[in-house]
Structure formats: structure tokens, C-alpha cells
Amino acid sequence: GESVGLHLPTLSVQEGDNSIINCAYSNSASDYFIWYKQESGKGPQFIIDIRSNMDKRQGQRVTVLLNKTVKHLSLQIAATQPGDSAVYFCAEYSNAGNMLTFGGGTRLMVKP
């Protein structure tokens, strides 16, 4: 498949460690945020979302934290596995428009 994110920031972690991927968003009116995972040759895959009336949401092995004061979003992956290796994008959504705005992405590499 094609390569995604050839020049993206890269986070390299050891298998079994926890990973934290950060994202800064720009629109203070954004009220819905989504993390997507994109593997080579595939479209973005929904991981977890959070609305602006929350500051934390947990899923299976993943946690999203939202800090509206500094417009910062993070994705925490517990016990990172080789299958977690991919490019991760945060996306923000504003009621003012029906579109997602994506961040630049971070490549996660998991070392066995």
C-alpha cells in the first residue's frame, strides 16, 4: 500500500509501554474531537471521541484527555502492541461547519 506520513513526527515506544500522543487544536469554538488511526494503505479508522463538555473519556486500552484552556488533546494507549503501529490523527469539529479539520498526524512505531 501507499506510505502515509513520510515526514511526520515519530513516537517510538517499546512493546508493553504506554504511549501518549499529543495534539494542539486551533479553534476555540470546536466542540467535538476525534482520534483516528491510519495504517499504510488504509483509510483513517475511528478510535475514540470526546465532546467539549468532558475532559476525559476512556475506551479499551485508550484514553483521550481534553484541556480546553490550552486547546490541547492527548491520546493515551496502554500496553502498546505492535498492531498499534500507525499514523494517528486528531480531528476537531465545530458546530459552525459540517466538516472535520485534521491535525498533522503522529507516526507511532512500536518496537518488539
Place this chain on the structure above:
Amino acid sequence: DAGVTQSPTHLIKTRGQQVTLRCSPKSGHDTVSWYQQALGQGPQFIFQYYEEEERQRGNFPDRFSGHQFPNYSSELNVNALLLGDSALYLCASSLGATDTQYFGPGTRLTVL
């Protein structure tokens, strides 16, 4: 339950030609959004279709047009292709304009 499907998978065109890409939304979804993803970047919103009408448009020229059919499937048309139109074109579907968007695998367009 079928997810979002796109065709074709890959396409090669020459400058000045026209191209049509197709998308079938996830079962039960009525809204289709199109994105362009250049290599190493996050997806960029092109436009969104709901009830067979274009509801929102990103910063793309009129060479990019679309259509939504009564069965909610959609087409993206690009006229007068430029080298810079080479990218992965992603379709995402949702139930309504503001619901979570789920992506298809994309169509890789190469313009020579």
C-alpha cells in the same frame, strides 16, 4: 454490515483529463464527505453531501464537484487535472452532518 466502500482503488490519469471517483456509504448512513490527503499530511475537507445537496465546502476550486444519489452513494468529479491533484481521496459517511464520520479505504489518484 458493510462499511464504506470506494472505487476504484487506484487510478492513473494525465494532466487535463477528468476523473470520477465513487463512494458507497456505510449501511444506515445518509451523509457523505470527501477528503483529499496528500502524502505526509492529514486529510483536507473537500465537501459534504446530504439529501443530495452540497451542504458544506472546503477551500477547493470549482474543478472539484460532486453528486449524491437517492441511495446516498456519491461521486467526486475532478476536471482539468493538475499534477498537484495527485493524492489519496477519502470518502467518509455519517448519520447526519454532525455525527461521527467513518472512512473508506480511499482511491489513490496519480496524475502524470
